[in-house]
Amino acid sequence: MNTVWSDYVQGINTLYLSRKNRFDEVFFDSFLKLFRLDADREFTILEIGCGPGALCEALRRAYPKTHICGIDRDSAFIDYAQKHISGANFMEGDATQLPFGDESFDVTISNTVSEHVEPTAFFGEQRRVLKKGGVCLVLSARKGIRVQAPCLTNDEAEEAFWRKAAELDDSFEKYAVCRYPMNESELPRAMEKYGFCDVHTGYAVSDLTPDDPKYSRPFALQMLETLRQDELDALFGAQRTLGEHFTKDEYAAIEKRINEKHDLRKKLFDQGQKQWDTAVSLTMVVRGIRP
Ligand SMILES: C[S@@+](CC[C@H](N)C(=O)[O-])C[C@H]1O[C@@H](n2cnc3c(N)ncnc32)[C@H](O)[C@@H]1O
Secondary structure, three states: OOOOHHHHHHHHHHHHOOOOOOOOOHHHHHHHHHHHOOOOOEEEEEEEEEOOOOOHHHHHHHOOOOOOEEEEEEEHHHHHHHEEEOOOEEEEEEEEOOOOOOEEEEEEEEOOOOOOOOOOHHHHHHHHEEEEEEEEEEEEEEEEEOOOOOOOOOHHHHHHHHHHHHHHHHHHHHOOOOOOOOOOOOOHHHHHHHOOOEEEEEEEEEEEEOOOOOOOOHHHHHHHHHHHHHHHHHHHHHHHHHHOOOOOOHHHHHHHHHHHHHHHHHHHOOOOOOOEEEEEEEEEEEEOOOO
């Protein structure tokens, strides 16, 4: 049972909801253009480091004839995906030692995983399990735009809490998070170096602006709920990591404040008082062929 990532790095809600927004059908076409896979064909996809399964869910929607398998080291993510995402298989496993035979898949894909796994193993294992002519897709988050609603600004107590939490928290170092970052030129070069050919790059944009009337009310509310869950997950993660560095009352006060802020954000939305907060995420897609 390994729940390091979901307990100390990113919680289930944070990952599932943020990706559910990013890969919503409103935006997914721009990803599909970069994937260049034939939706009419029957093929097999392996998603590496699938987390709670939001990308597998979007892939299922786009490629109804595919056989999709998601693999991740974190037991809580796999348990969540198995219970909530239909039409794909999920299993625990390590990206550096994929539990599959050589040449088993037509496509491998990963989202925000390449920076966490040693590149020789990351690319080498995908090259091994891909069939000849198979497609390797590496998705990687790039710097986007984030502007907060004024009503969600931290008050002094929150500022002090998060400052102290950041000073005490060594999870990223301890759990080898983002140990292998690569810039926009290094990532495609790594794909070539590790034996892929016909490498292409491209960028997909997901623009999450709940007040923009082009989005449906349910989708806007989902964006707002994601912001709330993101903050709550960060708080619960801090509580697990930092334990008695704060009192129970201090944790409870921050939780109450988070919920109050987000209740107000929703009320303003319902009243049509626009905040124009926005989160624009830019995803780099690198596509290569296994010779
Ligand atoms: C930033 S999260 C992304 C999760 C998912 N791709 C998504 O976008 O929601 C990185 C994921 O990689 C997984 N991971 C990290 N190292 C791994 C490894 N060696 N083998 C399998 N999974 C790994 C973590 O458990 C985590 O789920």
